[in-house]
Amino acid sequence: MRSEEYGRVVYSGSGLEGLGSGDTKTTVLELFESWWAQALADPRVGEPAAASLATFDAAGGLPDNRILLIKDFDAGGLRFFTNLDSAKGRQLETTPDAAAVMLWHPMFRQVRFRGPVERTTRDEDREYWVTRPQASQLASWSSSQSAPVASREAVTAGFAAAESRFRDTEVPLPEQWGGYRLRPAEVEFWVGMPARLHDRVLWRTSDGRPRPLDSPDGWESQRLQP
Numbered sequence: 001m002r003s004e005e006y007g008r009v010v011y012s013g014s015g016l017e018g019l020g021s022g023d024t025k026t027t028v029l030e031l032f033e034s035w036w037a038q039a040l041a042d043p044r045v046g047e048p049a050a051a052s053l054a055t056f057d058a059a060g061g062l063p064d065n066r067i068l069l070i071k072d073f074d075a076g077g078l079r080f081f082t083n084l085d086s087a088k089g090r091q092l093e094t095t096p097d098a099a100a101v102m103l104w105h106p107m108f109r110q111v112r113f114r115g116p117v118e119r120t121t122r123d124e125d126r127e128y129w130v131t132r133p134q135a136s137q138l139a140s141w142s143s144s145q146s147a148p149v150a151s152r153e154a155v156t157a158g159f160a161a162a163e164s165r166f167r168d169t170e171v172p173l174p175e176q177w178g179g180y181r182l183r184p185a186e187v188e189f190w191v192g193m194p195a196r197l198h199d200r201v202l203w204r205t206s207d208g209r210p211r212p213l214d215s216p217d218g219w220e221s222q223r224l225q226p
């Protein structure tokens with residue numbers, strides 16, 4: 001089946017009106033915060049925190065990409081949590097740069113980020129770990145994420161083993177679990193518009209290095225062609 005047979009979606013988004021090229025009245029953080037809040041509040045958006053995270057697999061010589069959840073963000077960037085020994089963890093160890101995309105399709109909005117990635121502190125990891133549901137903690141304990149496994153049964157047996165190991169105790173923070181912070185040096189806001197004349201505004205730092213997202217200085221904005 002060709003994708004056009006689903007019918008063409010007419011995009012009619014909003015959100016970048018009044019932001020001319022070079023307009024720095026709005027900080028990146030202010031705009032992203034308002035879009036994020038609107039996405040969280042919109043019942044049509046199924047998983048508002050989902051982002052695709054692209055990394056570079058230097059060993060294989062190819063880009064890699066997967067969906068994960070953005071835990072939160074502040075002026076310092078976007079935080080996400082994962083298994084540090086996973087494929088993405090190993091890729092970030094070798095090449096600590098990434099690109100992320102968030103799509104809020106019912107709102108016809110997309111936001112793209114590029115920049116270096118750094119590990120969160122162990123205190124940040126612990127602070128989030130203790131808020132996770134116990135089942136998720138046990139799953140993190142029992143899974144060597146991205147490593148081959150013989151069968152589905154081996155996966156569930158590993159989970160059951162973790163369950164009995166920690167039956168009467170809190171599940172401690174595993175050594176191989178933690179977070180990363182993507183520190184953007186570029187953020188592009190995209191709004192889908194009729195006739196595919198989409199609206200795009202790219203913010204990038206003047207020196208190509210990450211800067212606080214709430215800084216009115218050091219960021220330049222530029223409207224891009226659709």
Ligand SMILES: Cc1cc2nc3c(=O)[nH]c(=O)nc-3n(C[C@H](O)[C@H](O)[C@H](O)COP(=O)(O)O)c2cc1C
Binds near residue numbers: 047050064068081087
């Ligand atoms: C909606 C959704 C949310 C996900 N959230 C996370 C997450 O927060 N952390 C994570 O490690 N993997 C998450 N995953 C799984 C990843 O897509 C991926 O399978 C896993 O992290 C292994 O990726 P890697 O082998 O490239 O390291 C999520 C997948 C989906 C579809």
